[in-house]
Amino acid sequence: MTLANLPGSERHAAARAAAAEANDPAALLIADHEWLRLVVDELRPMSQQAGQFNALRDDILQLAAAIELHIRLEEDAFFPAIEPIIRKLGQGSTEDMYGEHDGIRIRIDELLRSFHLSGDVTHAYLNFVRSVVVHFDNEEELIFAKAHSVFARYRAQG
Numbered sequence: 001m002t003l004a005n006l007p008g009s010e011r012h013a014a015a016r017a018a019a020a021e022a023n024d025p026a027a028l029l030i031a032d033h034e035w036l037r038l039v040v041d042e043l044r045p046m047s048q049q050a051g052q053f054n055a056l057r058d059d060i061l062q063l064a065a066a067i068e069l070h071i072r073l074e075e076d077a078f079f080p081a082i083e084p085i086i087r088k089l090g091q092g093s094t095e096d097m098y099g100e101h102d103g104i105r106i107r108i109d110e111l112l113r114s115f116h117l118s119g120d121v122t123h124a125y126l127n128f129v130r131s132v133v134v135h136f137d138n139e140e141e142l143i144f145a146k147a148h149s150v151f152a153r154y155r156a157q158g
C-alpha cells in the first residue's frame with residue numbers, strides 16, 4: 001500500500017487543500033489529525049495477524065514519514081508562530097508538545113523493531129496508536145482550539 005492508497009487519503013488531500021486555500025494552518029493540521037486517526041484505526045486489524053506483518057511494516061514506514069512531516073510543520077512553523085498567543089492566554093506552552101512528539105518517535109522505532117526478533121507487534125502497535133491519539137487530543141484541546149479562534153478573529157478583521 002502506498003501513502004496515496006492509505007484509507008481516506010483523497011479526502012485528506014482535499015481537506016488540506018481547502019485549509020491552505022482558506023489560509024488556516026490550524027485547520028490543515030487538524031485535517032492531518034483526522035486522517036491519521038482514521039489510518040491507525042484501519043490498520044489495527046493487520047497488527048493482530050502475523051501473516052499481515054510485512055504489509056503492515058510497509059504501511060508503517062509510509063505513515064511514519066507522514067507523521068514526521070506533520071511534526072516538522074508544527075515544530076518549525078506553527079508552534080513558534082502561535083507560542084506568544086498561547087502564553088498570553090495562559091494556556092501553557094506549545095513546548096509541552098515537543099516531548100510528546102519524541103514519545104511518538106520512540107513508539108514508532110519500537111514498533112519497527114518489533115517486526116524483527118519475534119517482537120510483540122500487536123502490543124507495540126497499541127502503544128504507538130495510544131501515543132498518537134493521546135497527543136492529538138492534547139494538542140487539539142490545549143492549542144488548536146485557541147489558535148483556531150484567534151486566527152478566525154484575525155481573518156474577520158481583515
Ligand SMILES: [Fe+2]
Pocket residue numbers: 071074097101135139
Ligand atoms: Fe504534534
Ligand SMILES: [Fe+2]
Pocket residue numbers: 029033070074136139
Ligand atoms: Fe499535530
